[in-house]
Amino acid sequence: MATATATPTGTPGPKVNRIGLPVLEYRGGKTTLCAGCGHNAISERIIDALFEMGVQPERVMKLSGIGCSSKSPAYFLSRAHSFNSVHGRMPSVATGAVLANHTMMALGVSGDGDTASIGMGQFVHMMRRNLPMIYIIEDNGVYGLTKGQFSATADIGSKLKTGVINDLPAIDTCAMAIQLGATFVGRSFSGDKKQLLSMLKAAVAHKGTVMLDVISPCVTFNDHEGSTKSYKFMQEHDEPINELGFVPSFEEIDIEYDAGTTTDVTMHDGSSLRLRKLREDFNPTDRVGSVRTLMEAHENGEILTGVFYIDTAKPTFTDLLNLVDRPLGTQPESVTKPSAAVLQKVMAGLQ
């Protein structure tokens, strides 16, 4: 195994992953977010997931919009190119980047404001295209960076520190993503290390749009009694619909199999995602059922977490475009510039 060669026996050097990198190589700059901000915990889980999955950092492109959440790509994976773009428009930038180099792993970080308000148009269309990328919403129900206004994912009835009550219904980005065509949709909580890590690892193995809505309390503006996106509320109301076990393709599958209560999904790279059902009626490959489950949860005032929907068969946007294997961005001139003879022929046709 890679770890064996990279860590010579006897010398207790830093633990390295299967490609021989220590976790340090997955870190980023020092965070400038508030201490205790849920976004920081998510950055940590991203670092863990990429490290554990043995992803080559240079093979990742990080993309984000604008917001506290969108700053966070600066705080993990410094060895990967990153693009902090404009508010709400990261999906288009990601689309362009993926088209230029579809061999890379694209990892997008957005906020609930960045996605569900200003960025809704682009979000919708990216989901619909099933663009191969991981799209994470760090969802705190407020605009952190502009100091605490409600976002469109704030639950109806939730209260700001200032006492303002949100009287509009929340947009459920997961339900939307499923309906629109994303092929891996889940919700987690920044404070749930285990669940979030498994989900992120499975996301790495998926080919297609992964949409993860991660509840991520804003300790400065939205972590108090009355906020449905607070640590306390989440700890009390989090209802996991399934328990995740993820086995990467390079590990042996030896977890016990409990017929009837688990669903195994084979991911694109051969990894296996095991979903232990907590809800008997839940089948993550049934779009209609998934959306219904989410809608029912809203009616009951529950916040569901888990993987809601997986489809490993649907072609991605780059599949549909029938691209050549080599990235478009580095195609040689001999391929991209037609010959003089071709121009001559075109000219002759116009005479």
Place this chain on the structure above:
Amino acid sequence: MATGDLALGHEQSKSAVVDAQQRVVNDFSIQVATVNGSGSQSANSVLLKSIFNMGVPVSGKNLFPSNIAGLPTWYTIRASKDGYVARRKKIDILVAMNAETAREDILGLHSGSVAIYDETLNLSQYRQDVVCYPVPFDKITAAVCPEARLRKLVKNMVYVGVVAHLLQIDMSSVEAALAKQFAKKQKALDLNFGAVRAGAEYAAEHLSKQDPFLIERMNSTAGKIIIDGNSAAGLGAVFAGVTVVAWYPITPSTSLVEATIEYLKKFRVTEEGKATFAVVQAEDELAAIGMVLGAGWAGARSMTATSGPGISLMAEFSGLGYFAEIPGVIFDVQRTGPSTGMPTRTSQADLLSTAFLSHGDTKHVILLPGSVKECFEFGYAAFDLTERLQTPVFVLSDLDLGMNNWMSDPFTYPETPLDRGKVLTAEDLNRLGGFARYADVDGDGIGYRTLPGTDHPKAAYFTRGSGHNSKAGYTEKPEDYLEIMDRLIRKFDTARTLVPAPVVTGNGKASVGVIAYGSSDFAVVEALDELKKQHAVEVDYMRVRAYPFTQSVHEFVASHERIYVVEQDRDAQLASLLKLDLAADQAVKLHSILHFNGLPIDAESILTELVVKEGL
């Protein structure tokens, strides 16, 4: 009644000012008035190409409404032995196929012109001084086209036949044009040629030539091509190796992308059937330019095409592209203002807003093609420039240039290899031991970049707006910001030396100079010829081809007493942009000649103003 009308026509011609003996050869304009959606486009195109096939310089312009079917449309064809291809105000021959506008159409003609129309319209009642040729179009069409549902289309070819006969255009020229138009569609070809012949035969039998207008064979179009500016620009992009195209449909830029797609499908699919390009019809222009910048950042040659409303939506991203220094090509085929303005009419009014599009101190590099050939050349060059300069490059053409057919010399193959700009590879990084993304190593204001996926632990950098130091690290320090801003100006000065230089004509000794750009060129050239002919006044002429302006623009202004800036917008945008660059004592020399009614600028309008302003 047909005969009666015809008889009237005879009578009128006596009172008409026209002297049939005085021949007007290869120098007149035809206007076809139709209803849009009636399928007149192929007929007009065949008529244009028939004249072209006679070796006579010709141009065609479509004046169409923002509507799919049922509203008036005019197509003008100008034959000019002298090679003038700008719009001509004066119409010599009217083909009135639209009953709704026919009266207005004939009333707008000058004395001595010609009207061809459906006999039922009885247009001769309105004008005694116009040569009238009534034609029973429906009857002729019915005879050659048994299928009733095709008659509306085929009817258009009948007027082609009538006009061809009256102007004495060789049938072989028409046939060649038809063969090209309906290549590989033998049935359509037969049907349409049948209609042309029927029109010509009718004219031969029933209309006696009363007007002076004739097409005679010349040799001025040999080796020339006919193409619209949008197709030319798309072709340029394809030869520049564009790989990512993201767009949102908007007239008049749609056909640019559609042409690009056609060429890509033809020339850029591998033997295994794989695409070496990606085209995305985006959800809007914000997304289109976002995709362009994302792709440019990741190493692709990317482009979008739009028009005014789309350009305004691209504002924020354009600023990011400028500050984050990302390549991408944006074609703006200009038209008049809002979507409910006159969206299908030409204009040059996006110049100023594009030059400074977005927030903060942004300035953009703009290329200004003045012919279809330059649409091709700049469509190509824009990609080299954008990657060399690491900044979005705009190409501003307009509806007139983009959507109309123009005669041109064939395009020459760009032999120089693609300039992919300053990109460091993993090997470079091994050698250098790292890099600073925004350091001005070469003193030209342009840093070195790496592409995502470069296999080196020091390849990555963090891309954000202007809040970065030379190593792409986060900063909000005033001195770091100043460094970025100063370097961007240095880069803009480098751009000044790389963009296409202006084209100057004249002997350089005149006291008066004219400055124009883009599609105004054709009308300016003609106006200046007329000025010389009619008033024996010579002026120098500079056609600017890019922003930022090169040093030669300053010299041109300095060496003339008065400068007339000719442009197709209300607010003298080119003059304003020039004035920003010029010293105060130079700026006062600038005077404007503006044309902004939605129609392409014409020589007569320019000449009239020049004459008045110069007191000639």
